[in-house]
Amino acid sequence: MADSYGQNCNKCGFCLSVCPTYQAQGTEDASPRARIQLIDFFSDHKIGSSEKLKDIISKCLMCGSCANICPAGINHPERYVRMREKMIRDHGDRPEIKSLVYLLAKESRIRMAAGAARMAQKIVPHVFAEKYRLGSIALKQFPVFNKVPFRTAARKAMARKPGKKSKGVPALKYGRVAYFTGCATNYLFEDTGFAVLDILRHMGVEVIIPETQTCCGIPMLFHGGRENVKSNINTNLACLDAQGIDAVIVDCPTCGAALKNDYPALAEEFGLDQDAANRVAEKVVDISTFIMAHARPQDFPQNHETIRVTYHQPCHLRNHMPSPGSAQGLLNALQGVEYIPALDMDSCCGGGGTFFYEYPEVSRGIANKKVTNAKATGANLWVTDCPVCRINLGGYLDDSADLTVVHPARLAAQFLPDLKGRKG
Ligand code: SF4
Ligand code: SF4
DSSP: OOOOOGGGOOOOOGGGGTOHHHHHHOSGGGSHHHHHHHHHHHHTTSSOOOHHHHHHHHSOOOOOHHHHHOTTOOOHHHHHHHHHHHHHHHHOOOHHHHHHHHHHTOHHHHHHHHHHHHHHHHHSOHHHHHHOEETTEEGGGSOOOOSSOHHHHHHHHHHHSTTOOOTTOOOOOOOEEEEEOHHHHHHTOHHHHHHHHHHHHHTTOEEEOOTTOOOOSHHHHHTTOHHHHHHHHHHHHHHHSOTTOOEEEESOHHHHHIIIIIHHHHHHHHTOOHHHHHHHHHHEEEHHHHHHHHOOGGGSOOOSSOEEEEEOOOHHHHHHSSOTTHHHHHHHHSTTEEEOOOTTTTSOOSOTTTHHHHSHHHHHHHHHHHHHHHHHTTOSEEEOSOHHHHHHHHTTOOGGGOOEEEOHHHHHHTTSTTTTTOOO
């Protein structure tokens, strides 16, 4: 994506047609072109720093749809990130968001916070969980934190079952991959992690789950924590740039985009090992793409009644990863999946990292439309690759919806001959 400054904006309005926050709010100040113009005014000292300006710049999902469509080549998210940093320096940030940036800077802190959150989930009264909302989502609708972090559980499982054999399907012997699990799979969605592991091992792939990996750093970057990100990048490059690794598998589009696109540029900016960043970036591949590239039809035989599935395409996959159609390709390839595209399959869900928490009303408006359209498909599974989209969309589905949000790997794993019926 080429970059250019806001002065190149020709006011064509293409970005308005794809911007979820503009569409939800309907005012020009919520549009990408207005944000970019305000940033230019600020840079030229035509306007000063203010809480209002901070709010306008922050009320953006960082989805990248505007940059993707902009004929002037403006890289909106990159400019928003820089501007957010300035605004946070001038006006501070909400204490909860500052705490998040602090926690994500060290794996030990994330682990401790996840443990505390799990304890709280266990003791919080049911009525409270139903009534209290975290941003736009009722506490009751939040996923339960993993009992132990996935990476710990996976190591134990792998030690118990080395080189799991598949019934009747000889292993492929593809090679060796490193699995970057991201925070969400490690602490919240172990079902995704085990599905990825089961699939890769079934395919005969040797999987390494580097112990020292940590948060990719993007949530910190989006909240003004540029300095904190340096250490996370260093840590991740050190464990992912290993000898004999053929691919770096990601299950989260944001982590994938970070490793693939942001790390090389940030490594240069921070004076880190740029060769390592480039080597890792070249190997990054999302799990659905990897399955489509290397699995054989017999790896996923039809052993189910037809499952009706719809899909939500995460913005980071559509706008930042090289193979945005990978999950849909997988849905179409799995025999026994009836894939019914939703009307707005490729529009943002309104989750946006912490956006659903910071701007609940805007977020709810965006998500409600998605839920209505997904329900209209009559599907029972709503597949999406991004854990934040999963939290956000799942947050609006109660038991009566008969619709569950899952990762594509979780669906694909149901078709493995050894593992049919595995529950998440
Ligand atoms: S990144 Fe997304 S939400 Fe933000 S201005 Fe661009 S299109 Fe709108
Ligand atoms: S798409 Fe690009 S050039 Fe067109 S109005 Fe938006 S920012 Fe300006």
